[in-house]
Amino acid sequence: MRTNQPTTIRLSEYKVPAHLVDAVDLRFELFDNGARVHSTLTVRRNPESAEEFAPLELDGDSLKLEQVILDGRELMAGNDYDETGAQLVIARVPAQFELTVVTWIEPQNNTRLEGLYKSSGMFCTQCEAEGFRCITYFPDRPDVMARYRTRIEADKASCPVLLSNGNDVDRGDLEGGRHFVTWEDPFPKPSYLFALVAGDLVEKQDTFTTCSGREIDLRIFVEPRNAAKCQHAMDSLKRSMRWDEEVYGREYDLDIFMIVAVDDFNMGAMENKGLNIFNSSCVLASQETATDLAFQRIESIVAHEYFHNWSGNRVTCRDWFQLSLKEGFTVFRDSTFSADMGSPTVKRIEDVTLLRTAQFAEDAGPMAHPVRPASYMEISNFYTLTIYEKGAEVVRMIHTLLGPELFRKGSDLYFERHDGQAVTTDDFVKAMEDASGRDLTQFRLWYDQAGTPVLTVSDVYDSERGVYSLKIQQAIPDTPGQTNKKPQHIPFALGLLGAEGEALPLRLVSTEDAASAPTERVLELTKASHTFEFHGLTQKPVPSLLRHFSAPVRLVYPWSREQLVFLMSHDPDGFNRWDAGQRLAVDVIQSLVDSSGTVDIDSRLVEAYRTLLADRTLDQALVAKMLHLPSEAYLIELADSPDVAAIHRTREQVLSHLATSLRDELVACYHRNMDDGEYEVTPESVARRSLKNTALAWLLMINDNTGRDLALQQLREADNMTDRMGALRALVNSDYAEERSQALADFYEHFQSDPQVVEQWFSVQASSDRAGQLPQIQALLKHPAFDWKNPNKIRSVIGVFAGQNLAAFHNPDGSGYSFLADQVCRLDDSNPQIAARLVAPLTRWKKFAPAYSALMRTALERIRNKAELSADLYEVVHKSLE
Numbered sequence: 001m002r003t004n005q006p007t008t009i010r011l012s013e014y015k016v017p018a019h020l021v022d023a024v025d026l027r028f029e030l031f032d033n034g035a036r037v038h039s040t041l042t043v044r045r046n047p048e049s050a051e052e053f054a055p056l057e058l059d060g061d062s063l064k065l066e067q068v069i070l071d072g073r074e075l076m077a078g079n080d081y082d083e084t085g086a087q088l089v090i091a092r093v094p095a096q097f098e099l100t101v102v103t104w105i106e107p108q109n110n111t112r113l114e115g116l117y118k119s120s121g122m123f124c125t126q127c128e129a130e131g132f133r134c135i136t137y138f139p140d141r142p143d144v145m146a147r148y149r150t151r152i153e154a155d156k157a158s159c160p161v162l163l164s165n166g167n168d169v170d171r172g173d174l175e176g177g178r179h180f181v182t183w184e185d186p187f188p189k190p191s192y193l194f195a196l197v198a199g200d201l202v203e204k205q206d207t208f209t210t211c212s213g214r215e216i217d218l219r220i221f222v223e224p225r226n227a228a229k230c231q232h233a234m235d236s237l238k239r240s241m242r243w244d245e246e247v248y249g250r251e252y253d254l255d256i257f258m259i260v261a262v263d264d265f266n267m268g269a270m271e272n273k274g275l276n277i278f279n280s281s282c283v284l285a286s287q288e289t290a291t292d293l294a295f296q297r298i299e300s301i302v303a304h305e306y307f308h309n310w311s312g313n314r315v316t317c318r319d320w321f322q323l324s325l326k327e328g329f330t331v332f333r334d335s336t337f338s339a340d341m342g343s344p345t346v347k348r349i350e351d352v353t354l355l356r357t358a359q360f361a362e363d364a365g366p367m368a369h370p371v372r373p374a375s376y377m378e379i380s381n382f383y384t385l386t387i388y389e390k391g392a393e394v395v396r397m398i399h400t401l402l403g404p405e406l407f408r409k410g411s412d413l414y415f416e417r418h419d420g421q422a423v424t425t426d427d428f429v430k431a432m433e434d435a436s437g438r439d440l441t442q443f444r445l446w447y448d449q450a451g452t453p454v455l456t457v458s459d460v461y462d463s464e465r466g467v468y469s470l471k472i473q474q475a476i477p478d479t480p481g482q483t484n485k486k487p488q489h490i491p492f493a494l495g496l497l498g499a500e501g502e503a504l505p506l507r508l509v510s511t512e513d514a515a516s517a518p519t520e521r522v523l524e525l526t527k528a529s530h531t532f533e534f535h536g537l538t539q540k541p542v543p544s545l546l547r548h549f550s551a552p553v554r555l556v557y558p559w560s561r562e563q564l565v566f567l568m569s570h571d572p573d574g575f576n577r578w579d580a581g582q583r584l585a586v587d588v589i590q591s592l593v594d595s596s597g598t599v600d601i602d603s604r605l606v607e608a609y610r611t612l613l614a615d616r617t618l619d620q621a622l623v624a625k626m627l628h629l630p631s632e633a634y635l636i637e638l639a640d641s642p643d644v645a646a647i648h649r650t651r652e653q654v655l656s657h658l659a660t661s662l663r664d665e666l667v668a669c670y671h672r673n674m675d676d677g678e679y680e681v682t683p684e685s686v687a688r689r690s691l692k693n694t695a696l697a698w699l700l701m702i703n704d705n706t707g708r709d710l711a712l713q714q715l716r717e718a719d720n721m722t723d724r725m726g727a728l729r730a731l732v733n734s735d736y737a738e739e740r741s742q743a744l745a746d747f748y749e750h751f752q753s754d755p756q757v758v759e760q761w762f763s764v765q766a767s768s769d770r771a772g773q774l775p776q777i778q779a780l781l782k783h784p785a786f787d788w789k790n791p792n793k794i795r796s797v798i799g800v801f802a803g804q805n806l807a808a809f810h811n812p813d814g815s816g817y818s819f820l821a822d823q824v825c826r827l828d829d830s831n832p833q834i835a836a837r838l839v840a841p842l843t844r845w846k847k848f849a850p851a852y853s854a855l856m857r858t859a860l861e862r863i864r865n866k867a868e869l870s871a872d873l874y875e876v877v878h879k880s881l882e
């Protein structure tokens with residue numbers, strides 16, 4: 001905690017470390033009232049450092065230093081070393097030496113959940129990005145890679161399971177009912193990948209035989225009450241291991257791979273070498289307690305963490321500016337994996353929805369930063385959608401430009417060339433260039449320039465020449481600290497459709513043969529403006545632009561509603577079919593918001609949805625997605641100076657109008673998709689449940705009694721959480737107040753002993769404008785199941801309220817903003833990372849209509865004036881008020 005300004009760290013000031021650590025020998029003595037950490041480092045001067053006589057500088061945070069011994073001689077404070085708040089500095093050290101440091105820490109009082117802490121009685125660690133320094137003094141930077149040996153000593157009764165990275169090499173009993181286990185990790189790693197777990201856990205065990213025939217021991221450790229919720233994660237792990245061998249040629253390297261579930265965790269999960277630690281909500285699942293969405297999310301997070309073993313651990317980051325080197329690449333890998341496991345079009349729709357709703361907003365806000373940032377104050381603030389999702393889009397564009405074979409050649413070269421090293425995003429691009437022979441010089445701007453490029457497209461058809469011309473202009477908006485940006489290298493996939501929906505040949509020169517011309521092309525944009533001519537066309541085509549969302553850009557084209565309806569039912573690209581539906585709905589809603597008052601809803605929207613509901617030939621998973629109206633958050637993101645209340649009201653009116661007009665089709669859709677078979681998480685059955693629950697939600701929107709009865713029946717009879725939650729959500733968002741209260745009470749009664757379900761129960765209320773107005777949110781904070789120390793509970797009430805219940809949060813009286821400011825200030829004292837994440841909705845204040853923005857700013861200023869602001873919150877609040 002500090003009140004003074006935190007320092008800014010700059011990429012341009014990067015220096016290689018003056019000292020390297022070859023080996024780390026750790027001994028942990030774990031007690032109820034604290035832990036003693038003995039750390040012995042084998043250190044040598046870095047031959048690549050220019051600073052020959054540099055002092056040894058070790059990072060530390062919240063440590064009680066007990067002893068320092070250099071080559072067997074105990075050092076004296078003040079004389080031999082200095083301990084500032086954040087560093088241990090030893091002015092004179094030999095070229096090579098052994099240093100032992102003993103520290104005392106208090107995991108039981110660690111509410112920041114960084115370093116070593118306790119969660120439900122279990123000891124666990126979180127070291128990324130800078131948590132290892134909360135355990136012992138160390139050069140806590142990713143370019144210092146060492147081999148670790150870790151001995152853990154603890155009470156045998158309360159901590160029968162003692163885990164760390166690598167292989168278990170020794171174990172035994174000690175006096176006083178204590179025992180120890182020693183772990184050795186043969187792979188040099190940065191300190192952020194260190195992990196330790198000690199507790200009373202049960203394990204689920206399995207094996208995996210790798211492509212070279214090695215048998216890997218797989219274990220998932222959980223608290224005994226969760227023993228039956230590990231199968232899905234184990235299956236997902238085995239699928240990920242096979243996929244990484246087949247698609248990237250990557251085999252697992254250690255003999256054992258472990259996953260541990262913990263209830264208190266700041267993020268989703270962590271890829272520690274051989275010992276991944278997961279937020280319970282991202283690993284535990286059963287049919288009765290987890291929704292389809294949770295099953296899919298678990299599969300992708302298990303894959304993500306596993307894939308880090310190569311993209312992150314074997315090849316790691318030189319410094320934290322390179323974070324997207326591992327995160328962007330790994331998100332690209334997990335997203336391709338999920339696409340391969342289910343429906344690629346649906347996965348693409350989900351990824352693009354997140355990107356366009358949340359990452360575009362981040363890229364247009366005060367915290368906008370490039371995929372490779374140039375500076376930061378607190379690295380925890382840079383685990384962002386830009387680093388992860390936009391970073392993944394950048395890798396996807398390289399894949400598109402190179403094609404799958406050359407991309408694979410590039411990734412092979414990257415892993416081979418940099419195995420065991422800490423490298424940069426530039427090294428990644430260089431490997432792709434060297435393997436493919438392509439020049440990606442201009443493409444590198446994607447890493448350095450923030451902001452979402454805007455592509456403005458216009459077209460002309462010359463019937464005499466049979467030529468259709470497309471003009472594409474790109475512009476990149478200014479972002480904090482960056483103006484006058486250069487044009488970027490953008491892959492732009494497109495097709496052209498004829499009047500019957502046929503795919504037309506794309507002839508870029510008149511001499512090209514129509515029969516052999518492709519019907520889809522990837523144009524490469526490199527200049528501020530391009531004009532492309534397509535020859536031999538006897539009619540003006542309907543363009544299908546930016547297929548598969550081939551680049552993370554905003555696309556502006558003057559679509560007519562006829563064109564959109566046409567693309568919705570004819571575009572061979574499933575993604576663009578969905579996108580046409582979204583654009584049509586956005587256009588209808590926006591024009592109603594602008595026309596303030598007149599509610600005359602375009603019948604083409606209703607008919608388009610009617611066609612969709614009747615379409616049995618189309619992939620039902622795609623139909624399920626197409627039935628979702630654009631979210632309020634997306635409509636707000638698209639608007640200039642949005643009036644949240646007007647957007648909310650209009651969207652509800654459109655929904656009600658659709659539901660009223662299509663009432664009979666919805667009832668039929670519900671019945672058609674009732675599934676009496678066994679519960680399974682296949683794309684087909686997920687789609688059926690999604691269609692059924694969407695139909696239910698729409699019927700309850702219009703207070704349809706048949707819908708209400710179906711929801712009540714579904715609540716009683718459901719054998720899975722997707723259906724139970726679907727019915728509960730529909731009731732909670734309806735005007736059936738009595739049924740809502742009863743359903744919520746019954747649900748809690750039934751599931752109160754399961755924290756993951758209680759989190760869902762909090763969320764369904766916090767996201768509802770019927771059940772989640774401010775007084776009800778205040779009541780949830782006082783509920784016995786709410787826990788101020790548990791990030792999941794905090795997110796499921798406060799985070800969901802501010803991020804999803806937009807009409808209530810943006811109450812014109814400012815009460816939602818003031819509420820959030822109070823909670824953020826309170827949380828900053830216990831968990832700054834969570835406080836800095838929760839404040840995000842307020843930081844976008846400049847975007848909103850004046851009545852909102854003034855109140856949002858006032859709330860932010862109140863946070864800024866809080867005494868003892870953490871570095872995390874300081875950076876976000878100050879940057880957003882600049």
Ligand code: 0A1
Nearest residue numbers: 126128129266267269270271
């Ligand atoms: N590397 C992890 C994300 C992560 C980052 C920081 C954490 O500490 C607060 C925890 C996890 C991933 O990408 O999955």
Ligand code: ZN
Nearest residue numbers: 304308327330
């Ligand atoms: Zn990751």
